[in-house]
Amino acid sequence: MFLSRNTNTLDAKGRVSVPADFRVEVGAGRESGAGIFDGIIVWPSFDGPYLEGGGIALLRDYQALLENMDPYDDARIAFERAIFAESRRLSFDANGRVSLPKELAEYAELNGQVTFIGLGRRFEIWNPAKYESQSASARKMARENRHRLRLAGHRNISGDGAGTGTGAAS
Template sequence: MFLSSATNALDAKGRVSVPADFRSVVAGSEFDGIIVWPSFDGAYLEGGGIDLLKEYQRSLETLDYYDEGRIALQRAIFAESRRLPFDSGGRVSLPKDLHEYAGLNGKVTFVGLGRRFEIWSPKAHAERTENIRKLARENRHRLRPVSVPDGSLPSGGLK
């Protein structure tokens, strides 16, 4: 899973080091890199590995071929996605249009979200964090323990 947050330098050529923990999540997959696209929720990027995109594809295949929502999601995710291979130092090159879209200038913040991650400008991420914590507090009651195959709760279940 993509966990934690890290802020790294974005050089003049658009190269940024992907956190080692993030690189390990996609290690061994059929594509040695990450995939990113402009978020349709705001001025930041979303991303993940090839397995996440395959999961999105499987989910979208449950909708009718010409469903407007399906087509919109396909265009917003797949048509705007970029495959960013790792270089020998674990860096990727963010295309200029993507770092302009997200307002990235000099530094970027990677935010792990489990199966996917986000890339923010550090300032925008800091401004958003307080609102996200408030929303999480308001929704914490929605977290429920999930039973394991034998019907019991996992050890250390939610309290």
């Protein structure tokens, strides 16, 4: 699971160190048969000037969700183009760094510092100042919608048809 917030330096060559626990997380996906790629996958968010990312397992989950849609549905095609066509595989170097392509760094307005935001199964990469400017509103929205999280505990969030009703999340 991708957790926490980490800010690292983006060097002049476009390299940034991926947080160690993020590297462990994508490695765990590799060990479970999700693929042999040793790195992360990122794409420009269609929701703002930041990057979204994860491992191969996340992309396979997105693919499975999209395959439930009509293959000619305009929304499905838009999601496939926005996620899969724009994705970049970024391999780890010996020091746990990746090289961010210039167009992705420019899209997310990254220069000097990069903030990794863990979001469970996925993560985001932000310009630190831009992230700070929106994080208070995100906390406010979470507070205002906390009842929805409680309600979600009564539904089966695993998708296997066997809800526990305990509200516990793993």
